[in-house]
Amino acid sequence: MRAEAGAAPDAALDRFVVVDDVWVGEWTGPAVLRIRGGRVELVRRAAVASAGGQEAAGAGGLDGWGAGGLDAAAAGGRDTAGAGAGGSGPHDGAGRVVTNVGGVVLPGFCDSHVHLGLVDPGALLGGGIARVVDLGWNPTVIASWAHGAAGTSMPEVEFAGAFLTGVGGYPSGRSWAPDAAVRQLRDVAGALAAVAEMHRSGARFVKLVLHTGDTEPPGAADARGDGGVGRGGVDARGDAAVSRGGLTDTVARAVVDEAHRRALVVVAHTEGAGQAERAQQLGVDRLAHTPFSERLSDELIAAMADRMTWVSTLDIHGWGDPTPEFAVALDNLARFAAAGGRVLYGTDLGNGPLPVALNPRELDALTSAGLTAPQLLDALAPLPPREVALSRLSRAPEPTSSDFAEHDDLIDLGSRVSWVPTRAPADAAELPTWLPTARVVAADDLEEIRA
Numbered sequence: 001m002r003a004e005a006g007a008a009p010d011a012a013l014d015r016f017v018v019v020d021d022v023w024v025g026e027w028t029g030p031a032v033l034r035i036r037g038g039r040v041e042l043v044r045r046a047a048v049a050s051a052g053g054q055e056a057a058g059a060g061g062l063d064g065w066g067a068g069g070l071d072a073a074a075a076g077g078r079d080t081a082g083a084g085a086g087g088s089g090p091h092d093g094a095g096r097v098v099t100n101v102g103g104v105v106l107p108g109f110c111d112s113h114v115h116l117g118l119v120d121p122g123a124l125l126g127g128g129i130a131r132v133v134d135l136g137w138n139p140t141v142i143a144s145w146a147h148g149a150a151g152t153s154m155p156e157v158e159f160a161g162a163f164l165t166g167v168g169g170y171p172s173g174r175s176w177a178p179d180a181a182v183r184q185l186r187d188v189a190g191a192l193a194a195v196a197e198m199h200r201s202g203a204r205f206v207k208l209v210l211h212t213g214d215t216e217p218p219g220a221a222d223a224r225g226d227g228g229v230g231r232g233g234v235d236a237r238g239d240a241a242v243s244r245g246g247l248t249d250t251v252a253r254a255v256v257d258e259a260h261r262r263a264l265v266v267v268a269h270t271e272g273a274g275q276a277e278r279a280q281q282l283g284v285d286r287l288a289h290t291p292f293s294e295r296l297s298d299e300l301i302a303a304m305a306d307r308m309t310w311v312s313t314l315d316i317h318g319w320g321d322p323t324p325e326f327a328v329a330l331d332n333l334a335r336f337a338a339a340g341g342r343v344l345y346g347t348d349l350g351n352g353p354l355p356v357a358l359n360p361r362e363l364d365a366l367t368s369a370g371l372t373a374p375q376l377l378d379a380l381a382p383l384p385p386r387e388v389a390l391s392r393l394s395r396a397p398e399p400t401s402s403d404f405a406e407h408d409d410l411i412d413l414g415s416r417v418s419w420v421p422t423r424a425p426a427d428a429a430e431l432p433t434w435l436p437t438a439r440v441v442a443a444d445d446l447e448e449i450r451a
């Protein structure tokens with residue numbers, strides 16, 4: 001869109017950027033990125049060559065992704081990339097605008113657990129966060145933010161919509177949780193309707209609450225408290241004593257099955273003894289928090305590592321002054337990561353005094369949990385959803401035919417990427433220092449960045 005609006009002379013030209021390295025689950029080495037339609041795409045070398053460039057030998061980099069077709073640009077930089085006719089920018093011989101910016105590009109850093117309604121989301125881009133997954137808010141409000149994010153000061157937003165919980169269940173009644181952010185599910189019909197509603201609103205996730213506190217009789221102490229906010233969940237209908245048991249397995253399973261039928265990812269908030277295991281048995285895809293209520297057995301963790309993703313949220317346990325739950329969670333996460341489980345960086349932004357930015361304490365905690373450098377990079381810079389969907393076609397949310405046609409030659413990196421001027425350290429322990437030097441860059445601004 002912007003190409004037509006922006007640059008008359010170059011409107012018909014492909015625009016390419018050459019960088020020193022790109023993270024796409026592994027490092028590519030020197031690579032070519034195409035800027036098109038407000039998105040950044042990693043281009044396979046063969047596709048560059050077939051678009052008019054010559055394949056150059058020895059370009060290096062990951063097999064198939066090197067900067068071979070644009071070697072002149074890579075070697076000479078912007079000013080020697082060729083004197084194309086009539087354009088405002090430098091062109092190579094094939095009439096493409098080529099800019100060598102150097103540095104390192106990763107998919108935009110993603111906080112996979114936020115509540116945008118509880119923070120100033122406009123601060124995130126400047127704080128190094130390009131993308132977020134909102135795990136609980138009024139679906140109408142959050143959908144409007146998600147759809148309006150591109151080209152604004154908002155990060156890219158994916159979301160779950162409302163908390164799906166039992167009658168009177170967490171977080172209903174909490175002062176921070178507006179009624180519109182919670183659906184109290186009474187039965188299977190209610191579960192199906194709620195999942196359909198979230199799907200219609202544009203959610204890619206559903207948020208399922210599995211909370212021991214809800215299975216206790218009224219008046220029982222809340223297992224954890226909630227940042228000092230007292231439990232206010234009183235069922236207006238007066239049937240709390242019978243219904244306060246949170247979601248029954250039947251209703252919870254209906255949520256999971258209906259979400260999967262609609263290709264939505266089920267994220268569970270688990271809290272209290274036995275709830276993490278229950279999530280595993282129910283077929284939940286992702287945990288919103290590293291389990292913190294109890295030490296999970298090695299057997300359970302191994303089973304979870306085979307099929308679940310965990311969002312880290314370690315720093316909420318004390319915000320730098322670690323609580324006993326921090327130690328429990330850290331131990332669980334260390335064993336989950338060691339077993340090969342997939343971890344995503346997430347902070348539960350909106351819960352307590354967290355920086356509205358990349359959180360160095362969360363990064364430090366992840367390295368303390370023993371994540372390898374690739375695990376930590378994947379946690380913070382996962383590929384955008386289209387690529388995730390394509391890697392799991394059976395559950396892809398309606399991929400289009402063009403996704404398949406282009407997929408062999410392209411990896412979509414999203415509308416914003418994270419750019420770092422220097423190469424990444426190989427040692428995971430050094431990543432918490434290197435990662436905060438990244439800047440979030442919109443696709444159409446990438447040519448202006450210089451190492």
Ligand SMILES: [Zn+2]
Pocket residue numbers: 113114115135136288348351
């Ligand atoms: Zn949360």
